[in-house]
Amino acid sequence: MKYQMPGSNYPYRIVLLFTIAGFCYICMAEKLAIWLAGSDSTQLAVYQTWTGLAFILLTAVLLLLLMRHSMHISTRYYQAMLDAQIKSEALIKSSEEKYMTLFNCSPLAKWIVDSESEAFILENDVACSLLGYRRDEYAGMSFRDICHTDDVDISERLFNEPCTVDCCTSSWVVRIVGKGGRQFLMRLDNVCINVDGRNARLIQAVDITEEMVTQQQLMRANERLRAASEISGLGYWIREPDAGTIYWSPELYRIFDVDPDSFVPEEQQIFAMFHPDDRVALLRDFQQYFSGSKIKDAERRIITRNGRHKWIYERIQIVKDTDGNVQSVEGIVLDITRRKQTEQRLNESNQRLRMVMKATVEAILDWEIPAKKVYLGNGFRQYFGYENYELDYRIWIDNIYKPDRKRVLAELKKVLADKNAEHFATSYRFLKADGSVAWVQHQGVCQRDGNGSPLRVVSAMIDTTASKEYMRKIELQNAALRDITFIQSHVVRAPLATLMGLVSLLKEEAGISAECKDLIAGIGETAQKLDDVIHTIVRKAEAIDE
Numbered sequence: 027m028k029y030q031m032p033g034s035n036y037p038y039r040i041v042l043l044f045t046i047a048g049f050c051y052i053c054m055a056e057k058l059a060i061w062l063a064g065s066d067s068t069q070l071a072v073y074q075t076w077t078g079l080a081f082i083l084l085t086a087v088l089l090l091l092l093m094r095h096s097m098h099i100s101t102r103y104y105q106a107m108l109d110a111q112i113k114s115e116a117l118i119k120s121s122e123e124k125y126m127t128l129f130n131c132s133p134l135a136k137w138i139v140d141s142e143s144e145a146f147i148l149e150n151d152v153a154c155s156l157l158g159y160r161r162d163e164y165a166g167m168s169f170r171d172i173c174h175t176d177d178v179d180i181s182e183r184l185f186n187e188p189c190t191v192d193c194c195t196s197s198w199v200v201r202i203v204g205k206g207g208r209q210f211l212m213r214l215d216n217v218c219i220n221v222d223g224r225n226a227r228l229i230q231a232v233d234i235t236e237e238m239v240t241q242q243q244l245m246r247a248n249e250r251l252r253a254a255s256e257i258s259g260l261g262y263w264i265r266e267p268d269a270g271t272i273y274w275s276p277e278l279y280r281i282f283d284v285d286p287d288s289f290v291p292e293e294q295q296i297f298a299m300f301h302p303d304d305r306v307a308l309l310r311d312f313q314q315y316f317s318g319s320k321i322k323d324a325e326r327r328i329i330t331r332n333g334r335h336k337w338i339y340e341r342i343q344i345v346k347d348t349d350g351n352v353q354s355v356e357g358i359v360l361d362i363t364r365r366k367q368t369e370q371r372l373n374e375s376n377q378r379l380r381m382v383m384k385a386t387v388e389a390i391l392d393w394e395i396p397a398k399k400v401y402l403g404n405g406f407r408q409y410f411g412y413e414n415y416e417l418d419y420r421i422w423i424d425n426i427y428k429p430d431r432k433r434v435l436a437e438l439k440k441v442l443a444d445k446n447a448e449h450f451a452t453s454y455r456f457l458k459a460d461g462s463v464a465w466v467q468h469q470g471v472c473q474r475d476g477n478g479s480p481l482r483v484v485s486a487m488i489d490t491t492a493s494k495e496y497m498r499k500i501e502l503q504n505a506a507l508r509d510i511t512f513i514q515s516h517v518v519r520a521p522l523a524t525l526m527g528l529v530s531l532l533k534e535e536a537g538i539s540a541e542c543k544d545l546i547a548g549i550g551e552t553a554q555k556l557d558d559v560i561h562t563i564v565r566k567a568e569a570i571d572e
Contacts, residue, residue, distance in 0.1 A: 158205030411459030427455035445478030
């Protein structure tokens with residue numbers, strides 16, 4: 027838009043006014059002079075002279091007034107122009123000061139770089155403090171000097187990218203190297219500007235080093251979570267009622283034996299894969315889930331597309347907003363088929379054990395340590411006389427003979443504490459239901475988990491009272507035999523040895539008749555035989571003691 031100076035049309039007005047005045051003078055002056063002078067030619071010349079002077083004087087006065095007015099207007103215009111220029115320069119200076127304030131006080135590193143040479147024109151305080159370069163050092167550097175050597179080509183593409191003034195280009199991720207070699211991963215945004223007639227770029231840098239580190243940590247965490255999910259057989263799903271979609275994790279497809287590329291998780295298809303006997307309970311439970319926001323779980327059976335029967339553990343949580351509206355339904359699914367199979371085998375084993383406990387001639391104790399349950403066999407009634415033995419799990423501890431109880435429990439505790447110990451064996455006295463005391467032999471086996479912690483102790487008690495009594499009688503007999511042996515070897519043999527010595531002396535006496543010598547020889551042989559018998563008895567007694 028063109029602006030016109032006030033009073034710029036005054037010259038045209040003056041010319042127009044002078045033209046009108048001259049035209050009027052030409053048309054009216056001669057007629058006016060003739061009208062005043064009449065027929066007098068001398069007076070006519072005088073009037074013509076005066077009218078001409080009057081015209082000149084009048085036009086001169088009008089021209090003077092018009093020119094003065096025009097000069098006054100022009101003076102005011104030029105003064106306004108001067109004031110506007112001063113004000114504009116002040117605004118420009120203020121704008122530059124504000125721009126520099128914003129440029130220097132920005133929390134982001136910023137540079138103004140020459141578009142052709144890539145030399146630094148200006149840098150803000152953050153760019154100096156972050157990278158450690160002073161402004162006088164920036165003056166002799168180019169932008170590629172602060173780029174990592176492997177990212178120089180990215181810097182070249184940045185400056186080769188066409189852009190227009192006030193139009194931002196795409197972002198670039200570049201490694202920036204500060205003073206001392208410290209590296210920063212930065213996202214660069216740039217815009218083309220004009221600085222003192224030079225094409226330049228205003229580059230703004232955002233430090234994303236920590237962000238990238240966090241992203242890498244999240245990626246590693248997600249990878250570990252995915253690996254853990256695969257190892258544990260754990261999958262999860264999310265259902266958003268408003269969106270009408272169900273999200274399955276990759277592990278969930280593996281649990282249900284379906285192809286993630288072809289199978290779309292929909293309620294009807296998922297429901298059809300549950301065991302027919304569990305579908306009614308599934309519908310009932312799922313309707314009850316929406317009545318509260320607590321976490322609920324259940325164990326169910328499924329039949330996969332491959333016909334495999336599996337057990338799954340499902341844990342579901344309803345997520346609601348502050349108004350109680352359901353936002354999403356989230357759940358985790360764990361394949362517990364192996365655990366269920368193990369439980370089934372264990373139940374069958376326990377059932378067989380119960381039958382053995384009823385049929386055995388021993389009193390069986392089955393102690394499940396984590397569950398704090400003790401199962402007692404039929405022997406407690408058959409051999410110890412307790413009728414309600416199944417209802418009193420403390421019947422064993424409470425009826426250990428008190429003088430033996432502390433020792434037996436200490437031995438059991440020692441076996442449980444030793445991670446390598448498997449067998450438990452001891453003997454003690456046990457009180458029967460009739461108050462009599464029975465000697466028992468107690469042996470057991472300890473079952474442990476992978477960490478060596480005890481899980482179960484299965485043991486058997488045998489009434490050894492009769493054996494103890496028999497052994498006691500044998501010990502008494504052995505004691506009597508030892509006494510007899512002592513008598514034989516010491517008491518009986520002493521006079522026999524004396525007799526044998528006398529026989530030897532009599533044989534050496536002179537003057538004894540032949541008949542007496544034969545009699546003495548017979549007594550000696552008899553004494554020797556008796557001594558041999560005593561030696562045989564002593565050796566056999568000593569062999570029994572050994």
